[in-house]
Amino acid sequence: MTYKELLEQARPNVGPYCTACPVCNGRACGAQVPGPGAKGSGDVAIRNFEAWQKIRVNMNTIAENNTPDTSFSFFGLNMKYPVFAGPVGAVNLHYGPRRQALPRSQATAQTRKS
8 A cells, every 4th residue: 555545545534624634734724614723823733743843852772771760740740651642622523433532531531540
């Protein structure tokens, strides 16, 4: 399967507003309301994509063989990992019923179990 074929097969499955762009940078969906990239003035997804392009991870793999401590304190809360999910809304509207979001209560219950 080529990348072009992959995109062609993805488009019918991602909902009416996402166009399965080769680069998901918010330029195609930013001007649509509703649209995945249309929050705020319509350029939030574009600005987020551009900001992420400025970040580079410098992998330094020369280290002692031990488990790293990734925990830290954030506003007085002790966190195990430096990973957070951003707010996501209208998933069904933007991406269609195949991308069903879990109800908040169910998602919270699953998070607490793990």
